[in-house]
Amino acid sequence: MGAGEFLDLTDPATFVRHEPRDYWQEIRSQHPIYWHDSPGDLPGFWVVTRFSDIQTAYRNAKFLSSARGTVLDVLLHGNDSASGKMLAVTDRPRHQQLRNLMLRAFSPKVLGPVVERVEQRTRSLVASVVDVGTFDFAAEVAEHIPMTTICDLLSIPDGDRAELLRWNKLALSADSEEVDDLDSLIARNDIVSYFMDLAKHRRENPGDDVITMIASTQVDGELLSDEEVALNCYSLILGGDESSRMSAIGGVKALAENPGQWAALRAGVASLDDAVEEVLRWVTPAMHFARTALIDLEIAGQKIRAGDIVTLWNTSANDDETVFPDPRTFDLARKSSKHLTFGHGPHFCVGAFLGRAELRALLSSLAESVRSIELDGNPSRIYSNFLFGYSSLPVNFR
Numbered sequence: 317m318g319a320g321e322f323l324d325l326t327d328p329a330t331f332v333r334h335e336p337r338d339y340w341q342e343i344r345s346q347h348p349i350y351w352h353d354s355p356g357d358l359p360g361f362w363v364v365t366r367f368s369d370i371q372t373a374y375r376n377a378k379f380l381s382s383a384r385g386t387v388l389d390v391l392l393h394g395n396d397s398a399s400g401k402m403l404a405v406t407d408r409p410r411h412q413q414l415r416n417l418m419l420r421a422f423s424p425k426v427l428g429p430v431v432e433r434v435e436q437r438t439r440s441l442v443a444s445v446v447d448v449g450t451f452d453f454a455a456e457v458a459e460h461i462p463m464t465t466i467c468d469l470l471s472i473p474d475g476d477r478a479e480l481l482r483w484n485k486l487a488l489s490a491d492s493e494e495v496d497d498l499d500s501l502i503a504r505n506d507i508v509s510y511f512m513d514l515a516k517h518r519r520e521n522p523g524d525d526v527i528t529m530i531a532s533t534q535v536d537g538e539l540l541s542d543e544e545v546a547l548n549c550y551s552l553i554l555g556g557d558e559s560s561r562m563s564a565i566g567g568v569k570a571l572a573e574n575p576g577q578w579a580a581l582r583a584g585v586a587s588l589d590d591a592v593e594e595v596l597r598w599v600t601p602a603m604h605f606a607r608t609a610l611i612d613l614e615i616a617g618q619k620i621r622a623g624d625i626v627t628l629w630n631t632s633a634n635d636d637e638t639v640f641p642d643p644r645t646f647d648l649a650r651k652s653s654k655h656l657t658f659g660h661g662p663h664f665c666v667g668a669f670l671g672r673a674e675l676r677a678l679l680s681s682l683a684e685s686v687r688s689i690e691l692d693g694n695p696s697r698i699y700s701n702f703l704f705g706y707s708s709l710p711v712n713f714r
């Protein structure tokens with residue numbers, strides 16, 4: 317990239333053709349915040365790239381709103397259809413009330429048994445691929461952890477899980493270059509209708525489970541509608557499936573490419589907790605989140621007008637050399653837990669504990685039963701300007 321040349325951040329192809337981290341390094345030093353024009357009639361937007369500016373922006377939820385949407389592509393084309401109903405796309409005071417409710421789904425009482433199952437499942441999945449020759453880690457291992465975990469968290473009946481997984485795959489198909497928007501839209505509607513039916517059923521037949529809790533607890537003096545219950549259940553899949561999968565796949569890829577770090581983890585030179593944080597920093601599955609300015613304000617001395625879209629590039633923040641020295645070195649012993657992989661401030665990821673537990677279970681199962689991890693083919697990159705990661709990873713575990 318020549319100096320002064322900007323990449324088109326609205327185009328998913330940009331992130332496959334270029335190494336975004338090279339771009340961010342140059343941009344952080346030369347244009348830490350800049351205005352990005354969009355193609356056609358789409359609105360332009362601000363691009364914020366430095367760690368401290370992004371952290372400050374995340375904290376400023378009062379004037380940098382999530383309600384219209386938090387993903388660039390959605391904001392360029394209108395408003396998020398779940399606006400004001402789904403946790404991630406609400407503002408205070410409703411956000412705080414909904415969040416208090418949703419956090420009950422992540423209490424130690426609920427999470428204890430869920431995490432235990434994650435550990436068992438991960439151990440047996442890893443054991444099943446040791447010494448089998450080349451296999452696709454994405455399909456054989458990573459795919460089976462997060463969705464099953466979310467189904468456990470929500471007590472989805474066993475008989476419904478295959479259908480839910482099938483819809484979820486279709487719903488995500490828009491991430492490939494062979495976009496079939498209609499199929500994925502139908503699948504998303506199927507998931508929301510499924511959760512609406514389940515919400516109705518659990519209201520009539522209450523149990524000791526998370527959906528019953530969400531459906532039967534009053535928020536600001538009223539129960540959530542069936543649609544709100546459904547959207548917030550779905551938000552756990554939207555928030556927790558791909559992001560966790562991408563961390564696991566990206567983590568194994570980094571271990572295969574850095575055998576010295578793999579040896580350090582196995583030898584206990586790097587602790588499991590530090591390794592989890594470094595993998596999260598290194599991969600940064602959610603490349604950006606976005607906000608809309610509610611008033612005229614300033615970020616890093618730059619005037620932002622009310623109504624402007626502001627994009628916060630976590631990928632860039634997590635490589636900011638003023639916070640993470642030598643950021644392009646994968647160093648499992650690094651103290652990297654300040655990373656912004658889970659966001660920051662009032663919308664900080666409610667699933668962070670679970671996301672970390674899934675990765676910890678993976679790294680500990682690998683350290684326990686795998687001596688060497690080798691790449692054996694080319695991984696395929698996800699086609700997206702929001703999600704970073706790989707949809708396949710051919711490897712060999714010995």
Ligand code: HEM
Pocket residue numbers: 382386403404405415466551552553555556557559560563600601602605606656657658659660662663664665666667668670671672
């Ligand atoms: C919020 C990333 C795992 C559910 C967020 C945010 C980020 C993030 C960056 C902040 C969004 C914003 O500020 O607008 C990740 C990553 C994960 C992960 C990288 C895995 C490594 C999970 C899991 C769940 C989950 C396992 C649920 C089971 C959510 C929800 C929100 C959220 C519901 C919205 C919180 C709010 O707006 O108050 N996540 N997440 N995430 N995440 Fe996660």
